[in-house]
Amino acid sequence: MLELVFILPILTGIMASFLPVQLGRGVLVVSALLHLQITAMGWFGTLDLASTSYFKTAPEGMLVLLVTSFIFLFISIYAVSYMKETEMDNEPIFIGCMLFFLAAMSMVALADHLIVLWIAIEATTLVSAPLIFLNRSKAALEATWKYVLICSVGIALALLGSFFITLSMDLGNVHVPLTFSSLTAVAGQLDHVWLKAGFIFVIIGYGTKMGLAPMHTWLPDAHSQAPSPASALLSGALLNCAFLGVYKVHILMHAAGMGDYSSNVLIVFGLLSMVVAGIFILNQPDYKRMLAYSSIENMGIIAFGVGVGGLATYGAMLHLIHHSLIKSSLFLSAGNILLGYGTKLVNKIGGMARLFPKTFGTFFAGFAGISGFPPFGIFISELLIIIGAFRSERYVSVSIFIFSLILIFAGASRIVMRMSFASTDQKVLVEEKMMRVVPSFVLLLTSLALCVWLPDQLYQTIINAISVIGGTVNG
Amino acid sequence: MIQLSDAILAVVLLSVLLSLGSNRLMALVKIMALQGIMVSLTPLFLEHHQNLEGGAMLLFQVMILIKGLLIPGLLFMAVKKVSIKREIVPIVGYHASIFIGLMLILLSAFITDRLHLSMPKDHALLLISAITTLGAGLFLMMSRRKAITQVIGYLTMENGIYLIGTALAKQTHTMYVVEFGVLLDLLVAIMIMGIILHNINSAFDDVDTALLGQLKD
Numbered sequence: 001m002l003e004l005v006f007i008l009p010i011l012t013g014i015m016a017s018f019l020p021v022q023l024g025r026g027v028l029v030v031s032a033l034l035h036l037q038i039t040a041m042g043w044f045g046t047l048d049l050a051s052t053s054y055f056k057t058a059p060e061g062m063l064v065l066l067v068t069s070f071i072f073l074f075i076s077i078y079a080v081s082y083m084k085e086t087e088m089d090n091e092p093i094f095i096g097c098m099l100f101f102l103a104a105m106s107m108v109a110l111a112d113h114l115i116v117l118w119i120a121i122e123a124t125t126l127v128s129a130p131l132i133f134l135n136r137s138k139a140a141l142e143a144t145w146k147y148v149l150i151c152s153v154g155i156a157l158a159l160l161g162s163f164f165i166t167l168s169m170d171l172g173n174v175h176v177p178l179t180f181s182s183l184t185a186v187a188g189q190l191d192h193v194w195l196k197a198g199f200i201f202v203i204i205g206y207g208t209k210m211g212l213a214p215m216h217t218w219l220p221d222a223h224s225q226a227p228s229p230a231s232a233l234l235s236g237a238l239l240n241c242a243f244l245g246v247y248k249v250h251i252l253m254h255a256a257g258m259g260d261y262s263s264n265v266l267i268v269f270g271l272l273s274m275v276v277a278g279i280f281i282l283n284q285p286d287y288k289r290m291l292a293y294s295s296i297e298n299m300g301i302i303a304f305g306v307g308v309g310g311l312a313t314y315g316a317m318l319h320l321i322h323h324s325l326i327k328s329s330l331f332l333s334a335g336n337i338l339l340g341y342g343t344k345l346v347n348k349i350g351g352m353a354r355l356f357p358k359t360f361g362t363f364f365a366g367f368a369g370i371s372g373f374p375p376f377g378i379f380i381s382e383l384l385i386i387i388g389a390f391r392s393e394r395y396v397s398v399s400i401f402i403f404s405l406i407l408i409f410a411g412a413s414r415i416v417m418r419m420s421f422a423s424t425d426q427k428v429l430v431e432e433k434m435m436r437v438v439p440s441f442v443l444l445l446t447s448l449a450l451c452v453w454l455p456d457q458l459y460q461t462i463i464n465a466i467s468v469i470g471g472t473v474n475g
Numbered sequence: 476m477i478q479l480s481d482a483i484l485a486v487v488l489l490s491v492l493l494s495l496g497s498n499r500l501m502a503l504v505k506i507m508a509l510q511g512i513m514v515s516l517t518p519l520f521l522e523h524h525q526n527l528e529g530g531a532m533l534l535f536q537v538m539i540l541i542k543g544l545l546i547p548g549l550l551f552m553a554v555k556k557v558s559i560k561r562e563i564v565p566i567v568g569y570h571a572s573i574f575i576g577l578m579l580i581l582l583s584a585f586i587t588d589r590l591h592l593s594m595p596k597d598h599a600l601l602l603i604s605a606i607t608t609l610g611a612g613l614f615l616m617m618s619r620r621k622a623i624t625q626v627i628g629y630l631t632m633e634n635g636i637y638l639i640g641t642a643l644a645k646q647t648h649t650m651y652v653v654e655f656g657v658l659l660d661l662l663v664a665i666m667i668m669g670i671i672l673h674n675i676n677s678a679f680d681d682v683d684t685a686l687l688g689q690l691k692d
Binding site: 142148156164 | 633664671674688
């Protein structure tokens with residue numbers, strides 16, 4: 001009954017919506033712990049799916065599930081302290097929606113059926129909308145409206161794409177269940193024109209959700225307006241889930257012998273996202289928006305890595321893990337800063353190193369990590385992607401790739417330096433607390449630890465996930 | 476039977492043109508109810524969906540209830556609450572909109588013709604009206620300022636996608652669980668949009684999306 005991984009959060013979510021606040025917080029953390037346990041049992045094979053007609057434990061899905069479950073645990077611990085501090089009006093709704101969100105994302109990770117995957121991804125949009133809307137300010141209202149409308153339209157196009165893939169099956173006279181695993185097995189017989197059309201619509205649809213430029217416009221608004229724990233979850237977990245949808249169709253294209261085409265599309269979208277993120281990050285007045293643009297950049301890197309193939313695919317998968325860990329840690333630190341200074345504007349913030357030494361530590365280390373400095377995993381993953389791109393002789397693309405990385409580093413470092421060291425006469429509104437610092441530290445440390453020691457099973461799962469599209473570690 | 480399905484599709488096309496040309500929101504909601512019912516009836520009158528089992532019948536009933544009654548009902552309440560009667564200054568005028576709608580029909584006929592699909596012969600009109608509905612929905616979302624008209628545009632678009640699904644896929648109706656999931660998502664989406672709509676109205680005293688312009692770079 002690995003299905004428990006999404007059934008459990010639904011049940012506890014319903015429960016938490018009706019419980020008093022104190023109990024609800026406990027339910028949140030306990031559910032997160034249980035979820036991680038069920039995920040771990042799934043990983044070690046002690047718990048299996050009850051029915052395989054709609055769901056399957058694909059290696060890429062298990063990877064996303066593990067990352068989601070892991071960061072959710074620490075975000076939930078942070079959220080408990082965050083909720084105490086901010087005295088939220090709608091705490092039961094917040095806790096309930098967080099859990100529903102977890103359920104929807106777990107469902108995405110396990111989904112094998114084309115339309116079930118669509119249902120789950122659309123569900124993630126719907127249950128996360130109340131999270132963004134929580135502050136009820138005019139800006140939050142605008143962000144939610146954009147989020148729901150743009151993502152719904154995008155995902156509707158993905159549904160159209162899924163229908164096209166179904167059509168390609170009908171035209172090829174293939175009669176198998178509409179699941180990715182069975183379709184991949186018979187991919188050669190599918191009608192190629194319609195499969196291609198399906199891929200285009202799916203990448204536009206799920207790409208909207210993943211934050212690929214030029215469909216990214218909702219992302220900076222939503223990520224900056226949501227309460228910080230929700231932003232961390234949106235950035236660290238939701239984007240991966242959307243990527244999973246794109247990746248599964250990419251595998252299908254590869255199996256059908258059109259891998260080159262889909263790879264090129266992924267590379268173009270990836271590079272475009274990186275360049276757009278680089279341009280908008282340069283003079284960014286708002287640090288949460290800066291982090292949001294950095295997420296767009298990183299999703300671009302992952303798309304690029306998968307598109308390049310070979311060694312770069314391995315890099316992309318590593319990047320997915322490390323980006324989730326570091327970015328969610330950064331958003332949690334940003335939450336502390338927002339509580340402490342009461343503003344999202346970079347210009348009004350200074351002297352973080354003096355006023356908030358611990359938060360400064362996590363924020364600065366996170367910044368170093370996300371920019372690709374050595375002790376953290378992103379250094380390795382970006383290096384692997386660059387080497388992979390050189391090996392496949394994509395010199396123009398790799399120059400754009402490196403140029404965008406430099407651009408983003410330049411933009412972000414100016415902001416982080418200012419926030420950390422500039423002189424200020426600001427007063428501290430809310431002191432930092434251990435419970436709100438430790439989760440960010442642990443997430444960063446995990447990224448650090450995974451560089452030194454990658455567990456064998458994790459390594460094997462990554463290899464299994466990428467070998468179907470020709471990704472290897474040996475170049 | 477075949478003529479009946481053509482008649483239904485003609486009504487769908489007409490409802491699309493009407494929705495492009497009407498400026499009264501109440502009328503728009505009524506048109507959407509009609510369109511929803513017609514769209515959910517379409518598969519019943521198609522040749523390759525003739526052998527319906529009990530499960531499928533149930534699904535169609537639920538679908539008519541949701542698309543024809545529940546969602547228009549929600550929209551109706553939303554229009555009443557925000558107490559606006561009509562779209563005042565659309566980005567593209569009504570006559571131009573209807574003209575664009577007619578052009579969309581021509582374009583869809585052209586696309587359908589070019590696709591060379593080996594489909595049953597009576598499906599040409601189905602695909603034409605499906606693509607027109609999809610395009611008109613997208614156009615409606617882009618050319619109107621009021622948030623509620625954008626929701627209606629989204630709904631039109633979903634109807635179009637559903638029609639395309641019935642036109643193209645022969646196996647769509649074998650898994651009721653899946654169909655039901657899609658329907659449920661749609662319903663919740665409209666509900667959430669309705670709630671935000673209500674909040675936009677109380678925060679800005681209007682549901683004009685031009686007011687939503689604070690967040691940008």
